[in-house]
Amino acid sequence: METIKPERMIKVVGDQNYKTVQALIDQVFKMVNEKPQEWINLIVNSSGGLIDPGFAFYDFIIGVLRPKIQSIALGAVSSMAIVFFLSGEQRLIGRNTQVRFHEFGRTMSKEERYTAREFKTAFEDLKTSQDRYTQILVERTGGRLTVKKVLDMMIEEVNLGAKEAVELGIAHEIV
Numbered sequence: 001m002e003t004i005k006p007e008r009m010i011k012v013v014g015d016q017n018y019k020t021v022q023a024l025i026d027q028v029f030k031m032v033n034e035k036p037q038e039w040i041n042l043i044v045n046s047s048g049g050l051i052d053p054g055f056a057f058y059d060f061i062i063g064v065l066r067p068k069i070q071s072i073a074l075g076a077v078s079s080m081a082i083v084f085f086l087s088g089e090q091r092l093i094g095r096n097t098q099v100r101f102h103e104f105g106r107t108m109s110k111e112e113r114y115t116a117r118e119f120k121t122a123f124e125d126l127k128t129s130q131d132r133y134t135q136i137l138v139e140r141t142g143g144r145l146t147v148k149k150v151l152d153m154m155i156e157e158v159n160l161g162a163k164e165a166v167e168l169g170i171a172h173e174i175v
Contacts (some may be wrong), residue, residue, distance in 0.1 A: 002151030048079025
């Protein structure tokens, strides 16, 4: 476990959307530019949020910037917030923290009419996003989770405790 420095701490709290994720990316980018070799502590206590900004954050962190991130799950980490947590090279979890899974969904406006094609496109988009999500979990857990296991956990809306999260490779250590 790396020392937590307040000036190197970023919090992912509450629902995540385009605006909050852009602010997170800006914070990480600034910290990396200031001190590229120092660890960044990413505190995650979030119910998740929008799919696309979550993937944007993950891709930027893992694929582009590659900073040294120690992520720390506290409280509850659900849905897309799990992807934020998994961006950490070192992943710690509070002993009373819950990791919550559910199937992906889409909110549709009640006032609008949708065609069969629009529903089909929305379904295909959700399926593609869910496939990407499950692949991230399989990769970041070193294969301890399989695609089938992740999908089953999402369908069953599984809540994992800290010990189970470590056993499955989602987290590395309980704090």
